[in-house]
Amino acid sequence: MSTITDPVQGGFRISMLLYDTRYRSMTIQVIALIGFLLAIGWLFGNAAQNLAALGKPLNFSFLGDTAGYDINQRLIEYNSQMTHGRAAVVGLLNTLLVAVLGCITATVIGVLVGIMRLSKNWIISKIMTVYIETFRNVPVLLWIIMTMAIFIEVFPKPSDFRGADAVASMKLFESVAVTNRGIFIPSPVFGSGSMAVIAVFILSIVGIFVFGRWAHKRQDETGQILPTFWIKLGIFFIPSIIVFYVMGQPISLEYPELKGFNFKGGFHMRNSLIALWFALSLYTAAFIAETVRSGIQAVSKGQTEAAAALGLRPGRITSLVVLPQALRVIIPPMISQYMNLTKNSSLAIAVGYMDITGTLGGVTLNQTGREMESLMILMAIYLTISLTISTVMNVYNERVKLRER
Amino acid sequence: MKKSVFIGTLAAASVTASLAAAGTLDDVKAAGELKCGVSTGVVGFAAADANGVWGGFDVAVCRAVAAAVLGDANKIKFVPTTGKTRFTALASGEVDMLARNTTWTYSRDIDLKFDFIGVNYYDGQGFMAPKALGVASAKDLDGATVCIQTGTTTELNLADFFRANNISYEPVPIETNSEAQAQYLAGACDVFTTDASGLAATRATFENPNDHVVLPEIISKEPLGPLVRHGDNQWGDVVRWTLNALISAEELGITSANVDKLASAAGNNPEVNRMLGTEGDLGAMLGLDKSWAHRAIGVAGNYGEIFEKNIGEATPVGLARGLNAQWTNGGLIYSPPFR
Ligand SMILES: N[C@@H](CCC(=O)N[C@@H](CS)C(=O)NCC(=O)O)C(=O)O
Numbered sequence: 001m002s003t004i005t006d007p008v009q010g011g012f013r014i015s016m017l018l019y020d021t022r023y024r025s026m027t028i029q030v031i032a033l034i035g036f037l038l039a040i041g042w043l044f045g046n047a048a049q050n051l052a053a054l055g056k057p058l059n060f061s062f063l064g065d066t067a068g069y070d071i072n073q074r075l076i077e078y079n080s081q082m083t084h085g086r087a088a089v090v091g092l093l094n095t096l097l098v099a100v101l102g103c104i105t106a107t108v109i110g111v112l113v114g115i116m117r118l119s120k121n122w123i124i125s126k127i128m129t130v131y132i133e134t135f136r137n138v139p140v141l142l143w144i145i146m147t148m149a150i151f152i153e154v155f156p157k158p159s160d161f162r163g164a165d166a167v168a169s170m171k172l173f174e175s176v177a178v179t180n181r182g183i184f185i186p187s188p189v190f191g192s193g194s195m196a197v198i199a200v201f202i203l204s205i206v207g208i209f210v211f212g213r214w215a216h217k218r219q220d221e222t223g224q225i226l227p228t229f230w231i232k233l234g235i236f237f238i239p240s241i242i243v244f245y246v247m248g249q250p251i252s253l254e255y256p257e258l259k260g261f262n263f264k265g266g267f268h269m270r271n272s273l274i275a276l277w278f279a280l281s282l283y284t285a286a287f288i289a290e291t292v293r294s295g296i297q298a299v300s301k302g303q304t305e306a307a308a309a310l311g312l313r314p315g316r317i318t319s320l321v322v323l324p325q326a327l328r329v330i331i332p333p334m335i336s337q338y339m340n341l342t343k344n345s346s347l348a349i350a351v352g353y354m355d356i357t358g359t360l361g362g363v364t365l366n367q368t369g370r371e372m373e374s375l376m377i378l379m380a381i382y383l384t385i386s387l388t389i390s391t392v393m394n395v396y397n398e399r400v401k402l403r404e405r
Numbered sequence: 406m407k408k409s410v411f412i413g414t415l416a417a418a419s420v421t422a423s424l425a426a427a428g429t430l431d432d433v434k435a436a437g438e439l440k441c442g443v444s445t446g447v448v449g450f451a452a453a454d455a456n457g458v459w460g461g462f463d464v465a466v467c468r469a470v471a472a473a474v475l476g477d478a479n480k481i482k483f484v485p486t487t488g489k490t491r492f493t494a495l496a497s498g499e500v501d502m503l504a505r506n507t508t509w510t511y512s513r514d515i516d517l518k519f520d521f522i523g524v525n526y527y528d529g530q531g532f533m534a535p536k537a538l539g540v541a542s543a544k545d546l547d548g549a550t551v552c553i554q555t556g557t558t559t560e561l562n563l564a565d566f567f568r569a570n571n572i573s574y575e576p577v578p579i580e581t582n583s584e585a586q587a588q589y590l591a592g593a594c595d596v597f598t599t600d601a602s603g604l605a606a607t608r609a610t611f612e613n614p615n616d617h618v619v620l621p622e623i624i625s626k627e628p629l630g631p632l633v634r635h636g637d638n639q640w641g642d643v644v645r646w647t648l649n650a651l652i653s654a655e656e657l658g659i660t661s662a663n664v665d666k667l668a669s670a671a672g673n674n675p676e677v678n679r680m681l682g683t684e685g686d687l688g689a690m691l692g693l694d695k696s697w698a699h700r701a702i703g704v705a706g707n708y709g710e711i712f713e714k715n716i717g718e719a720t721p722v723g724l725a726r727g728l729n730a731q732w733t734n735g736g737l738i739y740s741p742p743f744r
Contacts, residue, residue: 054496054636055518055635055636070576072575072578079568080564080565080568081568152587152593157591158592159592180593181550260547260548260549261538261548261550262549262575271593272577349580350580352579354578358555362489363555363556363560366488366489366555367556367561368516371493
């Protein structure tokens with residue numbers, strides 16, 4: 001078969017595109033690509049033409065119009081006189097908030113459950129199995145709605161806290177109010193001199209990192225292990241607390257108080273946020289737990305046994321030998337779990353959480369009638385978020401990957 | 406999931422124009438079925454009974470149109486829509502008309518490209534609160550948590566009202582009436598706001614309706630009416646004049662009891678004769694037959710009968726005619742003449 005390896009001598013004929021194995025797959029791919037692009041182009045052209053015929057040509061200027069509606073949870077300044085574009089940003093921040101909170105808790109719960117599922121304790125491992133199976137096999141929308149329903153029906157309403165014979169009372173030394181509208185917790189009030197405390201606190205965190213590196217180096221050189229956890233804990237709390245008292249307690253707490261119809265003061269974590277966060281975390285954690293379990297089981301038993309033979313304690317075997325190797329198996333599927341959680345957060349409107357799907361894809365879409373434009377922006381936004389997550393996680397993956405020497 | 410929605414929208418947008426151009430009337434006749442968008446369930450206005458049969462004040466308009474066009478008030482596919490989905494459903498051709506307590510507003514008429522064919526209920530937005538809360542006026546609601554349905558004029562009016570009165574509130578956005586009801590009854594919001602008719606209908610389903618008061622303020626005008634897509638005037642005319650036939654029937658004394666008799670032979674009221682097809686042929690101008698209006702009125706009687714049966718004072722909803730009385734009785738209900 002010299003024709004395959006040697007360059008063709010005689011000229012190029014059109015028929016070779018089909019009969020010559022060197023070109024055939026290329027030809028097919030090019031044809032498929034052209035067909036695909038034509039189909040997409042037809043779909044878009046048709047949609048644009050029909051929208052124009054309908055008198056609604058693509059037009060994004062609605063983003064600059066007054067929104068006219070209010071949003072309860074806003075991370076940035078917003079009122080009904082601001083624009084639809086601003087409302088979309090408020091929604092986007094709400095999406096990111098619940099996604100970030102969800103990813104963190106889902107990871108923590110997922111890793112713990114995944115490890116516990118492998119526990120030698122029969123009861124613990126069975127409980128974890130039940131948890132994983134129930135959560136993985138019921139649609140997340142039902143979990144979200146159920147959490148919200150429980151929230152609304154079980155917890156007391158604010159008026160139950162009122163009066164001499166109140167049926168409900170605040171928890172944790174009268175500082176936290178758990179109601180069916182959400183949880184009200186004290187919020188810090190920063191007085192003069194609080195900057196010093198905050199600065200010291202930030203410095204302590206930097207200090208913890210510096211100390212960690214130093215301890216690591218010391219261990220490499222001398223082989224001695226310091227009780228780093230306790231020392232770090234000390235660095236975390238002690239300097240800040242000392243400065244806090246030296247400066248005359250500049251940071252105080254504002255407690256929620258029942259005023260009028262609702263609790264006022266403090267942070268208000270709305271029931272919609274909590275329900276969505278809780279349900280998304282538990283649901284995604286079940287998948288993460290399975291990923292963690294399979295990652296751990298992928299590390300061959302010989303590794304554990306070898307580590308044990310070297311005299312490492314079980315805790316250290318897990319953290320120093322098993323987990324670092326398991327991570328290589330765990331991280332790639334983890335990326336898609338994070339993306340799933342973010343995309344699932346678009347179910348928020350089921351509990352009235354105003355995420356980007358609720359603002360731009362909900363109220364704005366409905367009040368302006370700009371379905372096509374709103375959905376195009378929404379898709380671009382979710383795509384951007386997903387690609388960002390996957391890029392960041394891929395970078396991390398590169399770092400923990402097995403380095404072959 | 407997002408992607409499928411998008412492709413769906415694309416595809417929907419692709420067929421819309423051809424639908425509008427082809428003529429909804431012909432499509433409905435060809436399909437032998439009217440697709441009518443209604444609410445997901447508001448007692449008295451549009452709700453399915455235990456057997457899955459839809460009934461109510463808004464549903465009656467759908468049935469009259471189906472009877473006029475197809476000769477059968479049951480050849481209807483009812484499509485439940487939320488405040489949020491209704492306009493997409495109509496614009497994309499998923500439904501042929503909407504009869505779903507929808508307010509006629511400038512932007513819906515002009516910018517969203519719909520045609521409101523009339524008003525079947527003159528309404529306004531009100532507030533409902535538990536009696537125990539002790540509020541006497543909507544102006545006392547500073548700081549209250551308010552349940553609202555998203556995608557409605559309600560949420561816009563609410564924002565305006567609180568801003569104009571310089572008081573604050575916490576909106577709880579909800580998709581359907583039944584969810585709003587659940588949250589309100591559990592005390593997750595202090596007040597529930599929507600069209601006053603919707604409040605009455607919602608309260609009628611409560612276990613103890615008397616524990617709840619409707620506050621005196623009506624903060625907006627909500628002319629509710631059926632609507633169709635903009636641009637198909639023939640279909641718009643069919644729906645418009647079917648509603649007008651129901652309204653005129655009340656004014657002219659045509660009822661479910663006497664419509665068959667009046668339609669059997671020409672009587673001495675020329676307008677009744679023209680409407681019921683015993684004189685001239687108004688139906689042909691609409692692309693229908695002579696007895697279209699006879700059939701429409703035959704389903705459940707005239708406007709007044711439909712009102713009294715579904716939402717009138719003898720029903721649990723218990724609405725008085727008020728603004729919705731005939732113009733001859735001091736109301737606003739008024740049909741142009743049939744001639
Ligand atoms: N008239 C207002 C509000 C209409 C509306 O959504 N009303 C509620 C309460 S009466 C409703 O119909 N809900 C029925 C449902 O949730 O399906 C509008 O057109 O925006």
